[in-house]
Amino acid sequence: MATYTPEEIAQRFSELHPPFDPQAALVEANRCLYCFDAPCTAACPTHIDVPRFIKKIASVNLLGSAQTILDANILGASCARVCPVDVLCEGACVLHRYNKQPIEIGKLQRHAMDHFYSNGARPRFAVASNKSKKVACIGAGPASLACAAELRKQGYGATIFESRPLAGGLNTYGVAEYKLRPSDSLREVELVKSMGVDFQFGVTVGRDISLEDLEREYAAVFIAVGLAPPEPLNLSGENLDGVVDALRFIADYKTAQTIPVGQRVAVIGGGNTAIDAANAAKRLGAAEVYLIYRRGEREMPAFLFEYENSKLEGVQFRLQTQPLAIHPDGSGTRRVGALECLRVELGPQDASGRRRPEAVQGSNFLLACDMVILATGQSRFLDFLGRCRGLEMRDGNVVVDPETGRTTNPRYYAGGDCVNGGREVVDAVAEGKRAGQAIAKWLEAQHG
Numbered sequence: 550m551a552t553y554t555p556e557e558i559a560q561r562f563s564e565l566h567p568p569f570d571p572q573a574a575l576v577e578a579n580r581c582l583y584c585f586d587a588p589c590t591a592a593c594p595t596h597i598d599v600p601r602f603i604k605k606i607a608s609v610n611l612l613g614s615a616q617t618i619l620d621a622n623i624l625g626a627s628c629a630r631v632c633p634v635d636v637l638c639e640g641a642c643v644l645h646r647y648n649k650q651p652i653e654i655g656k657l658q659r660h661a662m663d664h665f666y667s668n669g670a671r672p673r674f675a676v677a678s679n680k681s682k683k684v685a686c687i688g689a690g691p692a693s694l695a696c697a698a699e700l701r702k703q704g705y706g707a708t709i710f711e712s713r714p715l716a717g718g719l720n721t722y723g724v725a726e727y728k729l730r731p732s733d734s735l736r737e738v739e740l741v742k743s744m745g746v747d748f749q750f751g752v753t754v755g756r757d758i759s760l761e762d763l764e765r766e767y768a769a770v771f772i773a774v775g776l777a778p779p780e781p782l783n784l785s786g787e788n789l790d791g792v793v794d795a796l797r798f799i800a801d802y803k804t805a806q807t808i809p810v811g812q813r814v815a816v817i818g819g820g821n822t823a824i825d826a827a828n829a830a831k832r833l834g835a836a837e838v839y840l841i842y843r844r845g846e847r848e849m850p851a852f853l854f855e856y857e858n859s860k861l862e863g864v865q866f867r868l869q870t871q872p873l874a875i876h877p878d879g880s881g882t883r884r885v886g887a888l889e890c891l892r893v894e895l896g897p898q899d900a901s902g903r904r905r906p907e908a909v910q911g912s913n914f915l916l917a918c919d920m921v922i923l924a925t926g927q928s929r930f931l932d933f934l935g936r937c938r939g940l941e942m943r944d945g946n947v948v949v950d951p952e953t954g955r956t957t958n959p960r961y962y963a964g965g966d967c968v969n970g971g972r973e974v975v976d977a978v979a980e981g982k983r984a985g986q987a988i989a990k991w992l993e994a995q996h997g
């Protein structure tokens with residue numbers, strides 16, 4: 550098992566989409582048609598005024614461009630890097646209709662935001678006079694950052710409580726390093742801090758501070774706890790050394806000093822997290838990385854462009870393959886030696902609308918590996934959410950009013966992955982902003 554220093558990790562994780570140089574940005578901005586109905590803006594969950602910020606790049610007003618982005622999306626820099634633009638703004642670009650390449654909106658947004666952050670990061674927000682009421686936000690991920698920033702813009706106090714030592718949620722600890730480095734995420738946290746948001750780190754609400762205490766001190770509570778670690782797969786051998794959960798693996802290589810990586814790594818799962826973990830293992834030097842997924846290419850929950858990119862990274866896909874057990878290496882230690890798998894064929898559709906995997910009897914085989922990464926989907930913080938009084942839940946997600954993000958307890962609002970079940974950063978930002986605006990309106994109506 551090799552280990553890597555932060556410097557080596559930085560070297561190995563060169564960016565997936567390198568930035569524009571100023572000339573290329575100018576040329577690309579001038580290709581924009583500035584459509585009057587801006588389908589790109591409609592496709593963005595935070596509704597950034599895309600033609601307006603691109604027009605400002607074309608007239609070399611980069612700070613003005615960044616301000617336009619920040620007015621709609623306080624995490625405009627990370628969204629520029631991590632958004633699945635093919636299925637959002639760029640997917641909606643009218644140039645597709647003319648068989649032309651869509652405008653590279655994500656890279657242009659990054660161009661403006663990088664300029665903003667390398668020039669002092671001073672936004673021009675009209676912050677209203679300070680009001681006495683304060684709001685507690687639980688979790689310091691994208692949803693809470695957006696909610697708290699919105700509340701500050703409207704003059705209300707906001708305190709964010711976070712279990713971990715750093716803010717940013719999955720932007721800091723989860724999104725692949727070649728898209729977003731922790732330092733990129735943390736400079737956005739600094740921006741939110743500079744707006745007067747208070748942060749309490751290492752505080753798990755429900756354990757270190759009770760919900761009743763928050764209710765006593767704060768006028769409203771915004772719940773944005775994201776999703777919980779995955780449930781165990783219940784495979785035999787899951788407790789062997791060398792078996793890790795994908796989120797722990799990604800968080801460790803992004804923020805810890807060193808990270809052990811095997812030479813032959815098997816990743817179990819078919820979503821974007823499995824792909825991120827597999828690519829990371831490859832970039833960290835594993836000779837062979839296999840992604841084991843029990844259904845086929847069409848059924849994979851990962852985005853198609855992530856799947857295609859992962860093949861280019863050198864990950865080998867073992868589709869229609871079901872993991873059965875993890876075996877030790879036979880040396881008398883507790884180290885992983887192989888993953889036992891079974892081939893499957895796809896039968897009729899199941900309740901999820903996907904073809905059901907059916908075992909091919911006698912097709913068992915052993916895949917030699919010294920590390921197994923489990924990436925089979927996150928679970929929910931049901932215990933914690935169950936303790937928030939009066940909260941209606943559906944399929945493990947918090948039920949909210951779609952206009953305001955208000956829960957069935959009138960003092961509680963919610964947003965992000967714990968409401969939408971796990972989508973994208975930009976959805977969490979949009980839902981945090983929506984709740985921040987609605988809470989401010991509600992407090993205004995109540996207290997003036």
Ligand SMILES: Cc1cc2nc3c(=O)[nH]c(=O)nc-3n(C[C@H](O)[C@H](O)[C@H](O)COP(=O)(O)OP(=O)(O)OC[C@H]3O[C@@H](n4cnc5c(N)ncnc54)[C@H](O)[C@@H]3O)c2cc1C
Pocket residue numbers: 631632633687688689690691692693710711712713717718719720723724725728752753754755773774775776796799821822825930933964965966967971972973974975977
């Ligand atoms: C591996 C991975 C890769 C991803 N890649 C992308 C990508 O490329 N592009 C993209 O757009 N999206 C991506 N996503 C999705 C995106 O990261 C999430 O949708 C987004 O971060 C959700 O934001 P959130 O604020 O709801 O939750 P989170 O970002 O999960 O933040 C929740 C925070 O709450 C804290 N918390 C939880 N419980 C408590 C408590 N009781 N008290 C205090 N704090 C608490 C947690 O520590 C955490 O910091 C990825 C997700 C994963 C798992």
